[in-house]
Amino acid sequence: MLRDMTLGQYYPVKSPVHSLDPRVKILLLIAAIVAVFMAGNMLAFLPAAVYIFFACRLSNVPFNMLLKGIKPLRFIIIFTVVLNIFFLPGEKVWLDLGFAKITQEAVMTAILYALRLVLLVMFSSLLTLTTAPVTLTDGLERLLSPLSKIGFPAHEMAMMMTIALRFIPTLLEEADKIMKAQSARGADFESGNLMARAKAMVPLLVPLFVSAFRRAGDLAMAMEARCYHGGKGRTRLHVLKMHKNDWLAILSMAVLIACVILIGRL
Amino acid sequence: MQIEFKGVTHTYQEGSPFQSTAIRDVNFTVSSGEFLALIGHTGSGKSTLAQHINGLLRPTSGQVLIDGEDIHSSGYSKKTLRQKVGLVFQYPEHQLFEETVEKDIGFGPRNLGLSEDEILERVQEALRKVGLAYDEFREKSPFELSGGQMRRVAMAGVLAMRPEVLVLDEPAAGLDPMSREDMLQLIRSLHESGTTIIMISHSMDDVARFATRVLVMKKGTVAMDGTPADIFLHADQLEEMGLDVPVICRMNNDLRRLGLPLPEGIYEEDALFTALMQLWKGGENHAS
Numbered sequence: 001m002l003r004d005m006t007l008g009q010y011y012p013v014k015s016p017v018h019s020l021d022p023r024v025k026i027l028l029l030i031a032a033i034v035a036v037f038m039a040g041n042m043l044a045f046l047p048a049a050v051y052i053f054f055a056c057r058l059s060n061v062p063f064n065m066l067l068k069g070i071k072p073l074r075f076i077i078i079f080t081v082v083l084n085i086f087f088l089p090g091e092k093v094w095l096d097l098g099f100a101k102i103t104q105e106a107v108m109t110a111i112l113y114a115l116r117l118v119l120l121v122m123f124s125s126l127l128t129l130t131t132a133p134v135t136l137t138d139g140l141e142r143l144l145s146p147l148s149k150i151g152f153p154a155h156e157m158a159m160m161m162t163i164a165l166r167f168i169p170t171l172l173e174e175a176d177k178i179m180k181a182q183s184a185r186g187a188d189f190e191s192g193n194l195m196a197r198a199k200a201m202v203p204l205l206v207p208l209f210v211s212a213f214r215r216a217g218d219l220a221m222a223m224e225a226r227c228y229h230g231g232k233g234r235t236r237l238h239v240l241k242m243h244k245n246d247w248l249a250i251l252s253m254a255v256l257i258a259c260v261i262l263i264g265r266l
Numbered sequence: 267m268q269i270e271f272k273g274v275t276h277t278y279q280e281g282s283p284f285q286s287t288a289i290r291d292v293n294f295t296v297s298s299g300e301f302l303a304l305i306g307h308t309g310s311g312k313s314t315l316a317q318h319i320n321g322l323l324r325p326t327s328g329q330v331l332i333d334g335e336d337i338h339s340s341g342y343s344k345k346t347l348r349q350k351v352g353l354v355f356q357y358p359e360h361q362l363f364e365e366t367v368e369k370d371i372g373f374g375p376r377n378l379g380l381s382e383d384e385i386l387e388r389v390q391e392a393l394r395k396v397g398l399a400y401d402e403f404r405e406k407s408p409f410e411l412s413g414g415q416m417r418r419v420a421m422a423g424v425l426a427m428r429p430e431v432l433v434l435d436e437p438a439a440g441l442d443p444m445s446r447e448d449m450l451q452l453i454r455s456l457h458e459s460g461t462t463i464i465m466i467s468h469s470m471d472d473v474a475r476f477a478t479r480v481l482v483m484k485k486g487t488v489a490m491d492g493t494p495a496d497i498f499l500h501a502d503q504l505e506e507m508g509l510d511v512p513v514i515c516r517m518n519n520d521l522r523r524l525g526l527p528l529p530e531g532i533y534e535e536d537a538l539f540t541a542l543m544q545l546w547k548g549g550e551n552h553a554s
Binding site: 012177206 | 361
């Protein structure tokens with residue numbers, strides 16, 4: 001049941017994109033987001049779209065995996081589009097409904113926003129699809145580590161995220177098992193109205209929380225038993241290093257941003 | 267009641283890069299009153315198979331028939347099925363959730379839509395079966411019990427459904443020796459009172475003691491199917507699959523290797539004892 005959910009949605013294949021330095025990938029994502037926001041007209045999205053398409057090809061991730069990432073956000077996208085179409089002011093009126101006018105400018109802006117959202121989601125999906133969660137938090141920790149000088153707990157944050165990510169599949173499996181066990185006693189999780197369904201979750205959630213707390217206690221004990229004492233003086237097994245491909249990726253992103261700025265000027 | 271598996275195959279996460287086939291083309295039939303032990307290496311598909319019996323998993327291909335009816339045909343009631351086939355998962359105490367023992371055991375019968383009187387009767391009966399006093403335990407929180415007691419309460423939660431077939435996934439795992447023996451005796455008494463038992467077990471000694479039939483799984487397929495006597499005759503094959511044989515069976519084989527003319531495939535203490543006695547007496551007669 002729950003096991004079929006693609007959470008964390010890492011797509012485990014080998015590709016040049018997968019083997020990029022996670023720090024580079026995170027920074028590239030931020031750059032891509034900036035680029036997408038800088039794009040002021042429809043045409044300026046073209047380089048970004050081309051970029052994501054080729055990046056996807058290069059990563060050996062099927063393109064529809066990327067599109068799947070948009071699905072959960074479809075309501076937000078539709079919502080912004082509808083709001084923009086009806087309530088943005090403009091001059092060329094296409095349709096006057098009395099309480100609201102649909103103008104050409106509004107429609108164009110709505111499409112622009114929708115495209116922007118879609119591209120944002122696709123860029124972020126590509127990051128999570130090609131980077132194992134643990135690698136991702138590792139990269140994040142390294143990026144944030146300069147902040148630890150001003151008291152930001154970069155290592156602790158990263159450790160917490162790593163642990164949380166590590167336990168998602170475990171807890172999903174546990175939830176699946178408990179759900180099955182309760183179904184075997186005739187519990188019904190699938191029918192009934194909202195209230196009935198919420199109530200039906202109690203036999204699932206109580207044991208799940210009990211086991212999550214038990215696991216947390218065990219893990220804390222096991223970490224202490226192996227002398228874990230936080231980030232200070234801790235060395236790492238995999239030291240992140242920049243390779244040729246990382247520089248190439250940065251270069252490609254620079255080209256993309258340049259293209260977006262140039263087209264925006266036209 | 268008869269359970270029949272017809273070419274059942276199950277693939278997890280079909281079509282994704284994580285896809286894996288847990289069981290492949292499984293065929294067997296279980297009749298009323300059997301005590302079937304399901305054995306196999308970790309990952310051989312025992313648990314997946316068990317979850318097909320009460321329809322928690324749907325075969326990717328093939329059919330599961332109960333009394334000749336496909337349990338996944340549209341007319342078949344899941345509720346009736348879950349009532350008829352009780353499933354006790356590994357570490358069932360992890361599914362306890364109610365405030366009191368009484369409410370937790372009553373969860374199943376309540377889902378069946380029974381009257382309060384009927385629920386009470388079933389809760390009392392289930393607690394009696396697992397050997398816990400109703401008056402003492404009814405108001406207790408399941409979370410303040412000992413491990414063995416929690417396991418029994420969880421078991422009672424399934425027994426309160428009054429299943430005709432009870433599927434147990436390693437019911438004795440992680441229990442101390444005494445709770446373990448109690449649990450096995452409970453299962454034996456359920457079997458004697460007419461419940462069909464299907465038990466997954468890693469302990470060959472338990473299998474030898476209780477099962478009337480053994481199904482050996484290997485990499486998702488049925489490798490052997492027969493009475494314990496048939497199965498334990500092939501000790502070498504079992505060991506090849508990374509499985510054990512009962513202590514008595516090993517002892518018998520060792521003695522045979524030492525040259526004692528014992529019959530093959532003895533796996534029960536009494537049988538070995540009788541055989542040795544015969545040998546001893548025979549030897550005495552010979553000498554005199």
